[in-house]
Amino acid sequence: MGLRRTRRYRAGPKGRLHLRRALRDNLRYGGEPLCLAYRARLWRPRPLVVLCDISGSMERYTRMLLHFVHALSHGLKDVHVEAFVFGTRLTRITHHLRHRDVDESLDEVSRVVQDWSGGTRIGEAIRTFNFRWARRVLGRGALVLIISDGWDRGNVELLRREMARLQRSAYRLIWLNPLLGSETYEPVQRGMAAALPYVDDFLPVHNLASLEHLAETLSSAGTTRPERRQHVHERTP
Numbered sequence: 001m002g003l004r005r006t007r008r009y010r011a012g013p014k015g016r017l018h019l020r021r022a023l024r025d026n027l028r029y030g031g032e033p034l035c036l037a038y039r040a041r042l043w044r045p046r047p048l049v050v051l052c053d054i055s056g057s058m059e060r061y062t063r064m065l066l067h068f069v070h071a072l073s074h075g076l077k078d079v080h081v082e083a084f085v086f087g088t089r090l091t092r093i094t095h096h097l098r099h100r101d102v103d104e105s106l107d108e109v110s111r112v113v114q115d116w117s118g119g120t121r122i123g124e125a126i127r128t129f130n131f132r133w134a135r136r137v138l139g140r141g142a143l144v145l146i147i148s149d150g151w152d153r154g155n156v157e158l159l160r161r162e163m164a165r166l167q168r169s170a171y172r173l174i175w176l177n178p179l180l181g182s183e184t185y186e187p188v189q190r191g192m193a194a195a196l197p198y199v200d201d202f203l204p205v206h207n208l209a210s211l212e213h214l215a216e217t218l219s220s221a222g223t224t225r226p227e228r229r230q231h232v233h234e235r236t237p
Helices: 019-029 056-075 102-112 122-137 156-169 190-198 208-219
Strands: 003-012 038-045 048-053 081-086 090-092 143-147 172-177 201-204
Touching (some): 048 122, 056 102, 081 122, 122 156, 122 190, 156 190, 201 208
Parallel strands (some): 048 081, 048 143, 143 172, 172 201
Antiparallel strands (some): 003 038
């Protein structure tokens, strides 16, 4: 995972002069500054937020992708992962993925999610996330993964507005589309077309190579925010 520079410091061989520690350490020598102490900024992995589409059009990929989300939750050292699924509504499943056994976690998820393999209202799901969860989970420069094929039956203008809002809140907004692995695929669905201008990275997720590419993208999320594709952000109510 890409690292972020925190406001905390730790002792190090170089960096900024730690005057208080230097004075304290040199009191034993009568107050003369014989040894200098330094401190450097502490770096932490960026938090990761995953929103996974579980609607009918994604049914063939759902279980594989939930395995993937479970692996992210348990496999990324020192990374805080928040997980959500959506179809016609948004459901937070972070707590339900706590089990080390993936089947036990997915069984628990299946009991709490009410909209498996139904319709898709991506705009409404993202709006719920923006207003209910964004302030809680998008702090500290979080990366956001949306996993969906982009087929949407909801309000396109709502989706466009909420994607703009989400991009402003996220350090980096990545959309994973399993259909993108096909050579003939074009993002012409109305939902995908509306969301795409607000996506920083549009990547496939259909095989091992695509997951390796995703890993490289996450690792390269450094200290500089990506340049946004659109230059004018409309004010949203």
